[in-house]
Amino acid sequence: xxxSHKLPDAFYAGALGRVRAGMSxxxxxxxxxxDPLDVAYLTGFHHFPNERPVACWLPLDxxxxxxxxxxxxxxxxxxxxxxxxxxxxxxxGVRSPFAVLAGHVPAPDKAAYALSTSVARAQALAEAFPGxxxxxxxxVGRVRLRKLPEExxxxxxxxxxADAMIEVGAELVRAAVEAGGELPTETELASHVISHGSSLMxxxxxxxxxxPMLTGGLVYGxxxxxxxxxxxxxxxxxKGETFMLSLGCAxxxxxxxxxxxxxxxxxxxxxxxxxxxxxEAQETGTEALVAGVTCEEANRRCLRVIEEAGxxxxxxxxxxxxxxxxxxxxxxxxxxxxxxxxPGMILSSEPGVYVPGHAGYRIxxxxxxxxxxxxxxxxxxxxxxxxxx
Numbered sequence: 106x107x108x109s110h111k112l113p114d115a116f117y118a119g120a121l122g123r124v125r126a127g128m129s130x131x132x133x134x135x136x137x138x139x140d141p142l143d144v145a146y147l148t149g150f151h152h153f154p155n156e157r158p159v160a161c162w163l164p165l166d167x168x169x170x171x172x173x174x175x176x177x178x179x180x181x182x183x184x185x186x187x188x189x190x191x192x193x194x195x196x197x198g199v200r201s202p203f204a205v206l207a208g209h210v211p212a213p214d215k216a217a218y219a220l221s222t223s224v225a226r227a228q229a230l231a232e233a234f235p236g237x238x239x240x241x242x243x244x245v246g247r248v249r250l251r252k253l254p255e256e257x258x259x260x261x262x263x264x265x266x267a268d269a270m271i272e273v274g275a276e277l278v279r280a281a282v283e284a285g286g287e288l289p290t291e292t293e294l295a296s297h298v299i300s301h302g303s304s305l306m307x308x309x310x311x312x313x314x315x316x317p318m319l320t321g322g323l324v325y326g327x328x329x330x331x332x333x334x335x336x337x338x339x340x341x342x343x344k345g346e347t348f349m350l351s352l353g354c355a356x357x358x359x360x361x362x363x364x365x366x367x368x369x370x371x372x373x374x375x376x377x378x379x380x381x382x383x384x385e386a387q388e389t390g391t392e393a394l395v396a397g398v399t400c401e402e403a404n405r406r407c408l409r410v411i412e413e414a415g416x417x418x419x420x421x422x423x424x425x426x427x428x429x430x431x432x433x434x435x436x437x438x439x440x441x442x443x444x445x446x447x448p449g450m451i452l453s454s455e456p457g458v459y460v461p462g463h464a465g466y467r468i469x470x471x472x473x474x475x476x477x478x479x480x481x482x483x484x485x486x487x488x489x490x491x492x493x494x
Contacts, residue, residue: 108262110314110357112149116255117187120147120248121169127244128165134213136163136242137203137230140221142430143245144171150186151314151358152177157196158203158226161188162210172206203233217242249429250436251449252359256429257473259357260451262310264471264482266302267354267363270320271485274298274350275367278342279494282369288344291337295324302354314358318432322352322362330366330465333421333457344369347376347464353432360432362453363483364469367492379416379458379466380489386410386456387468387487390424390438394452394472394479400442407438407456416458425453428471450474451482 124147128136138144139160145151147161148171159177162170171188173181178192193205203226217240218227231239252260277297281288289297302320306313313319324337326348342348351364366383368376390407407424411417423439428451436444438452446452455469471482486492 108310108356109312110259110310111185111312112255112259112357114187116253117147117149119253121163123248124163124244125165127247128163128217128242131217131240131242131244133215133217133240133242133244134165135210135216136244137161137206137216137218137222138163138245139226140219142434143219143249145358145430146245146249148186148188150181150184150188151316152180153317160203160206162206164210164213170206170210172202174202201229201233203229207233212236214238215240217244219243219245246435249434250427250444251447252429252451252473253449256357256359257449257451259359260361260428260471260473261482263354263356263359263361264363264484266305266320266356267352267361267471268483268485269305270298270302270322270352270354271350271363271365273301274324274352275494278348278367278369282344282494288342288369290339290341291324291326291329292339294342294348294350295322295337298322298324298350298352302352306354306356310356314355316355316358318353318355320352320354322350324351325349325465327464328462331459331461331463333459333465333467342369347466349465349467351467351469358430360428360430361471361482362428362432362455362469363471363485364455364467365485365487365492366466366468367494368489369494372489372493376464377489378414379460379464380492382411382414382416383456383458383466383468384487384489387454387470390456391454391470391472391479391481394446394454394474396445396447396474396476398446400436400438400444400446401440403446404438404440407454411456411458419458419460421457421459425455425469427452446474448474448476
């Protein structure tokens with residue numbers, strides 16, 4: 106049975122309708138969205154961002170327009186972009202890309218761009234539409250917070266693949282231990298799990314949506330894992346130490362992450378203490394992802410477990426973050442984010458402790474907030490006995 110990455114036209118029509126409701130409430134006649142994830146959300150066009158602007162012009166009424174450099178025109182058409190495609194020759198060009206857009210659409214009285222639009226592009230828009238009053242709007246960001254069933258199905262499939270990547274990574278290390286030879290390096294292990302994930306996807310999927318990180322992630326062992334976002338290097342894993350698989354996968358451009366910390370050999374008392382504390386914090390934090398609970402309250406419940414275990418000095422980050430078209434996106438499971446959780450939100454639950462010179466310990470699952478409580482999309486086992494090699 107094959108699995109398609111394509112979302113139905115009805116999804117995009119619904120997304121446009123929800124964003125336009127927000128625009129209407131703000132008195133906006135149009136929006137210009139140049140964040141590549143907003144563009145993908147509204148039109149289905151995924152691209153690699155660079156200095157050449159790609160933007161969706163979304164009027165309150167009428168069809169959206171997709172502004173692309175000419176070199177992206179056929180690619181947008183091949184992806185079946187749900188918008189009229191307007192191409193400009195090159196960047197910076199004799200006329201700015203937004204001047205080309207202004208020559209194609211009526212100038213609105215009031216329009217907006219997103220929070221992520223750069224100062225330079227905001228200035229270019231003001232110059233291209235001199236009679237328009239420009240504002241900043243989060244109308245698209247608010248809608249993207251809550252995923253629809255069609256998107257959730259993509260996240261679920263990505264979770265299946267991410268868990269399989271964790272499993273094949275553990276198997277590679279286990280086989281090396283049993284063979285009694287050298288253990289793999291961080292980069293060798295990373296390459297193995299990433300290629301396995303993409304192979305799984307192409308073996309079963311059609312219309313694969315290629316994004317910058319189709320399958321990928323971080324792999325690090327021993328003291329290196331005490332640096333939460335360290336990139337894999339040439340160091341070999343070693344018996345008696347831990348290693349971390351921090352992996353992600355995107356299906357239809359929708360991400361998940363699945364992360365586990367493994368112990369090579371029988372855990373020491375110290376290793377067991379750190380691991381069990383993180384496991385309990387992750388369980389508590391995940392159980393807190395209930396509709397109506399604020400992000401900062403869930404974070405407090407989660408990290409309190411680590412603090413009460415006497416390990417507060419080893420906390421380096423929040424409980425987690427939203428996941429969707431972005432690997433990291435709002436809302437933030439952190440102090441300072443009072444967003445109330447709601448059904449359809451998808452978040453990571455990934456507390457950790459990091460002990461310089463020793464190791465880092467982190468467990469992450471991708472979790473869907475539902476009407477009846479949290480549901481883990483990733484499911485690799487988390488008990489200490491499950492991660493001993």
